[in-house]
Amino acid sequence: MQQEQLILKERPNGLPDDNTFEYKNIDIFEAGQGEILVKTLYLSVDPYMRGRMSDAPSYSAPFEVGKALYGSTVSEVVQSNSNEFSKGDLVTGTTNFQEYNVVKPSEVRKVQTDHLKPSNALSVLGMPALTAYFGMMHIGEPKKGETVVVSGAAGAVGQVAGQLAKSVGARVVGIVGSEKKAQYITETLGYDAAVEYKKGNVSEQLQETCPDGIDVYYENVGGEISEAVWPLLNVFARIPVCGAISSYNLKEGEEDIGLRVQRFLINSRAKMQGLLVADFADSFDEAYEALEKKVANGELKFEETIYDGFHQTPDAFLGLFSGENIGKQIVKIADKE
Amino acid sequence: MQQEQLILKERPNGLPDDNTFEYKNIDIFEAGQGEILVKTLYLSVDPYMRGRMSDAPSYSAPFEVGKALYGSTVSEVVQSNSNEFSKGDLVTGTTNFQEYNVVKPSEVRKVQTDHLKPSNALSVLGMPALTAYFGMMHIGEPKKGETVVVSGAAGAVGQVAGQLAKSVGARVVGIVGSEKKAQYITETLGYDAAVEYKKGNVSEQLQETCPDGIDVYYENVGGEISEAVWPLLNVFARIPVCGAISSYNLKEGEEDIGLRVQRFLINSRAKMQGLLVADFADSFDEAYEALEKKVANGELKFEETIYDGFHQTPDAFLGLFSGENIGKQIVKIADKE
Numbered sequence: 238m239q240q241e242q243l244i245l246k247e248r249p250n251g252l253p254d255d256n257t258f259e260y261k262n263i264d265i266f267e268a269g270q271g272e273i274l275v276k277t278l279y280l281s282v283d284p285y286m287r288g289r290m291s292d293a294p295s296y297s298a299p300f301e302v303g304k305a306l307y308g309s310t311v312s313e314v315v316q317s318n319s320n321e322f323s324k325g326d327l328v329t330g331t332t333n334f335q336e337y338n339v340v341k342p343s344e345v346r347k348v349q350t351d352h353l354k355p356s357n358a359l360s361v362l363g364m365p366a367l368t369a370y371f372g373m374m375h376i377g378e379p380k381k382g383e384t385v386v387v388s389g390a391a392g393a394v395g396q397v398a399g400q401l402a403k404s405v406g407a408r409v410v411g412i413v414g415s416e417k418k419a420q421y422i423t424e425t426l427g428y429d430a431a432v433e434y435k436k437g438n439v440s441e442q443l444q445e446t447c448p449d450g451i452d453v454y455y456e457n458v459g460g461e462i463s464e465a466v467w468p469l470l471n472v473f474a475r476i477p478v479c480g481a482i483s484s485y486n487l488k489e490g491e492e493d494i495g496l497r498v499q500r501f502l503i504n505s506r507a508k509m510q511g512l513l514v515a516d517f518a519d520s521f522d523e524a525y526e527a528l529e530k531k532v533a534n535g536e537l538k539f540e541e542t543i544y545d546g547f548h549q550t551p552d553a554f555l556g557l558f559s560g561e562n563i564g565k566q567i568v569k570i571a572d573k574e
Numbered sequence: 575m576q577q578e579q580l581i582l583k584e585r586p587n588g589l590p591d592d593n594t595f596e597y598k599n600i601d602i603f604e605a606g607q608g609e610i611l612v613k614t615l616y617l618s619v620d621p622y623m624r625g626r627m628s629d630a631p632s633y634s635a636p637f638e639v640g641k642a643l644y645g646s647t648v649s650e651v652v653q654s655n656s657n658e659f660s661k662g663d664l665v666t667g668t669t670n671f672q673e674y675n676v677v678k679p680s681e682v683r684k685v686q687t688d689h690l691k692p693s694n695a696l697s698v699l700g701m702p703a704l705t706a707y708f709g710m711m712h713i714g715e716p717k718k719g720e721t722v723v724v725s726g727a728a729g730a731v732g733q734v735a736g737q738l739a740k741s742v743g744a745r746v747v748g749i750v751g752s753e754k755k756a757q758y759i760t761e762t763l764g765y766d767a768a769v770e771y772k773k774g775n776v777s778e779q780l781q782e783t784c785p786d787g788i789d790v791y792y793e794n795v796g797g798e799i800s801e802a803v804w805p806l807l808n809v810f811a812r813i814p815v816c817g818a819i820s821s822y823n824l825k826e827g828e829e830d831i832g833l834r835v836q837r838f839l840i841n842s843r844a845k846m847q848g849l850l851v852a853d854f855a856d857s858f859d860e861a862y863e864a865l866e867k868k869v870a871n872g873e874l875k876f877e878e879t880i881y882d883g884f885h886q887t888p889d890a891f892l893g894l895f896s897g898e899n900i901g902k903q904i905v906k907i908a909d910k911e
Contacts, residue, residue, distance in 0.1 A: 243887055252895065258888045277907045279880075282891040294805070296850055313910050327910070334887065336907060352870050355910070360902035361869055361876040362862060368851040370861040375854065376847050393902035396876055397865075404873065414897040421900050425875050464831070467838035468631070474844040486895055494801070495831040501804035502848035507811040509846045510713050511839035513633055514705040517712065524707040525699060528734075532698055533689050537737055538762050539698040540728075543616075550580055550671065551595045554619040558589065558823055560751040563758055565697035565730035570614045570673060573650050573664070573692070 238265040242335035245300045249290055251488040257290065258306075265337045268318050272339050275312035278327070280334055281359040283308065283393070287485040296504050305333040309364055311348060311355050312338065322347075329358040365393035369455075372477035373398045377453040381406030384447050386466060389457030390428065391418035394479060398455045399428050407453070410446045412439070412462055439465040450474075459483045459499050472516075478502045540564025575602040579672035582637045586627055588825040594627065595643075602674045605655050609676050612649035615664070617671055618696040620645065620730070624822040633841050642670040646701055648685060648692050649675065659684075666695040702730035706792075709814035710735045714790040718743030721784050723803060726794030727765065728755035731816060735792045736765050744790070747783045749776070749799055776802040787811075796820045796836050809853075815839045877901025 239262045246259040268274040285297070286308060292299045300306055314326040321342040322328065330345035332338040348358045360366065372394075379385045385402040389395040390411025399409045399422065411422040412432045419431035430446040432439060443451075443465055450471040456463060459481030470476075481499040484492065502509065517524070531537035542562035544553040547570045556562050576599045583596040605611040622634070623645060629636045637643055651663040658679040659665065667682035669675040685695045697703065709731075716722045722739040726732040727748025736746045736759065748759040749769045756768035767783040769776060780788075780802055787808040793800060796818030807813075818836040821829065839846065854861070868874035879899035881890040884907045893899050 241884060243884070253888070253892060260885065276911070277884075278910060280884075280887065280905045280907060282887065282894060282903050282905060284894050286891065287895075315911065325911075336884065349866065356878055356880060356904050356906070357869075357876075359904050360878045361874060362865055363902070364851055365902060366865050366876075367854070367858060367861050368849065370865065371851060371854040371857070372849045376845075376849060391877075391900050396901055397874065400868075400874055404868070418900060421877065425877075427875075464834065467834070467842075470838065470842035470844050472843055474842050476844055476846040477849045478846055479849045482895065493831060495835065497801065497804070498832065498835050499848075501807065502846060503850065504848065505804075505807035505811050506809055506848040506850055506853060507807050507813055508713075509813040509815055509839060511836075511841065511843040512705065512709045512713060512814045512816045513840065513843055514701055514708055516843060517704070517708040520708070521704060524704050528699055528703050528707065529686065531737075531741070532694075536741065537698060537734065538764075539694075539703075539733055540758065540762075541693055541697050543693060547578060547580070547614075547617075547673065548597065550617065550619065551590070554623065555590060557619060557621050558624075558819065563728050563755060564733055565700070565702060566619050567693050567696050568617045568619060569693070570617060573615060574613070574652065574662075 239263065240265045240336040242305050242333065244305055245290060245302050247302060248292065249486075252486045253287070253290065263335065266339050268316050268339050271319050272341055273314050273319050273322050273328075273345075274316035275328060275332070275338050275340055275345070276315045277310050277312050277332065277334075277336055277338065279311040279356045279359055281309040281363065283365065284480055284482050284485060294504070295500075305335060307331060307333045309359055310334075310338075311358050312345070327355050327358075329363070360393060361397065366397045368479060369394045369397035370401060372479050373401045373453075373455060376477035377402070377455055377475050379405055379407040379453045383407045383452035384449055384471075385409045385453040385455065386412065386443070386447065386451050387428075387455040387457070388412040388462050388466075389480070389482060390422050390431070392457065395455070395457055396422070396426060400426055402453065402455075403427055408449075410443070412458070434462055440468070443469055453477075455479065456499070457482060459496060463495065463499075542566050544568045546570075576600065577602045577673040579642050579670065581642055582627060582639055584639060585629065586823075589823045590624070590627065600672065603676050605653050605676050608656050609678055610651050610656050610659050610665075610682075611653035612665060612669070612675050612677055612682070613652045614647050614649050614669065614671075614673055614675065616648040616693045616696055618646040618700065620702065621817055621819050621822060631841070632837075642672060644668060644670045646696055647671075647675075648695050649682070664692050664695075666700070697730060698734065703734045705816060706731045706734035706738060709816050710738045710790075710792060713814035714739070714792055714812050716742055716744040716790045720744045720789035721786055721808075722746045722790040722792065723749065723780070723784065723788050724765075724792040724794070725749040725799050725803075726817070726819060727759050727768070729794065732792070732794055733759070733763060737763055739790065739792075740764055745786075747780070749795070771799055777805070780806055790814075792816065793836070794819060796833060800832065800836075879903050881905045883907075 327348040328345035422428040460483035664685040665682035759765040797820035
């Protein structure tokens with residue numbers, strides 16, 4: 238018994254093409270002890286898979302050339318050697334992209350089908366919806382009355398992210414690539430406004446649709462769209478960096494630093510936050526107390542580079558950038574009387 | 575009675591020079607009712623002042639051309655019409671850069687001089703030390719055993735930031751520009767290691783000094799140094815973005831996107847965080863429950879674009895990038911038996 242399997246033929250440089258994919262005939266194996274044989278009904282294609290087609294360091298292992306692509310699927314159990322599943326059960330999990338897979342019960346979970354179609358396990362109850370949920374609710378944390386912008390707003394993640402923000406009372410603006418998508422997000426999903434980036438001047442469109450600035454930017458796209466958002470961010474804005482789809486198909490050497498920022502943030506899930514000491518004014522006493530105590534008991538060492546005379550101020554200032562001096566640069570103007 | 579005042583002569587493009595600064599003679603005014611007259615003893619020069627010399631949008635208002643520069647100073651009260659201060663008191667606050675200033679009592683605070691010199695109010699008990707304290711302790715949040723990297727490590731902020739991380743038991747590596755500074759941070763301040771960026775290959779030096787990766791990067795510098803840090807960040811690293819001194823003197827048109835990222839983060843104090851859904855695996859049930867409920871009661875709308883047939887997979891995948899389709903892209907492989 239033979240089946241088809243989709244393999245990575247060669248790694249793409251830029252946009253994948255006919256040389257990237259190949260269908261191959263392979264045997265159908267039987268389920269071993271405790272295993273189940275499942276027949277693939279639906280498979281999910283997702284932007285993150287582009288990252289796996291390259292061998293650049295990333296949070297997920299690269300696909301291997303000549304081997305099966307794999308991802309989220311919904312399958313039907315056609316043979317079961319496990320007490321946990323019966324023939325006819327629908328399951329979802331990560332499997333190879335082929336017509337049949339032998340899997341262990343722990344690798345899949347049953348699909349919920351009350352009110353739902355089997356494919357929904359890959360969309361509104363799948364990984365993209367979970368991503369939208371955690372990115373928006375745990376990192377974005379929109380509040381009632383705030384303005385939330387979602388890029389890729391009509392996509393698998395964006396369509397859920399925006400509605401979650403609406404459900405807590407935020408005003409939601411979606412960035413999309415077509416009029417059809419703009420209609421979908423405003424009329425079907427209930428977004429408050431749409432920005433169509435292909436119409437140009439995203440900055441102006443955002444200024445018009447976000448008159449009170451932007452409190453949460455759910456980032457799916459990167460590149461020029463991010464740059465149009467940044468100047469409109471309100472103080473203490475939050476940016477869940479979920480993806481940078483504008484850059485996934487750039488060729489070697491085309492990648493810019495904006496892209497590298499987004500990649501490193503996703504790979505490390507680092508939190509990068511701008512800092513201005515004035516924001517902490519209510520806690521200055523806490524800091525003065527801690528610092529004074531450490532200085533008094535000799536725990537905190539420090540240097541000052543003191544320039545003597547008011548006319549030394551320009552040199553003292555320029556010295557900050559030539560990096561010649563150690564510690565704090567200070568100019569002495571006069572002695573105490 | 576005349577005094578000297580330092581004014582901004584013209585806005586610099588690139589590094590400030592002789593055309594940037596000018597000393598001007600002005601009158602000394604007398605303290606009015608409730609006011610005090612103070613004589614400047616020390617003034618602080620800080621990198622953020624470079625931003626104020628430009629008129630680009632920023633968190634702080636630009637200096638005005640032809641008017642006094644201003645910043646943190648330590649002064650002596652020489653005339654007091656206020657009950658709060660007496661002649662001879664030392665005070666600190668933000669004043670014009672001139673020899674004498676008339677100020678309101680609310681604009682200054684008394685300087686603590688037990689165990690301390692007056693100038694210390696501008697360094698280890700001044701704005702740079704507070705910045706180090708809040709950036710490291712409230713955003714960086716280093717933990718015992720973690721690796722912390724501080725750039726500009728021998729500077730006014732860095733010298734305090736690194737010691738604060740040491741005090742909670744972190745391993746601290748400083749990035750500096752000279753051997754003298756490397757000695758200062760390791761021998762005097764107790765940093766565990768120094769990276770001298772002018773010696774080249776910062777990446778390699780960081781790999782050697784941070785064998786367990788980097789958990790906190792206290793950012794003072796930006797540019798190439800940041801880029802060398804990024805690949806070494808551990809999952810859930812924290813980056814307080816305090817400054818980007820490498821870029822402050824770039825000319826118009828020389829600014830790159832890395833710089834713009836850092837500027838927007840500082841101007842907005844936004845939190846930007848990479849997102850990977852797998853990190854939330856322990857809370858998936860919470861999300862499934864919330865999403866299922868919203869779908870069941872019709873609150874959460876969604877679309878799926880279903881491609882029919884396994885051989886449609888490459889087209890479905892490429893469709894993600896051409897942006898033609900709405901909602902989640904799914905490929906149907908087979909019907910349920």
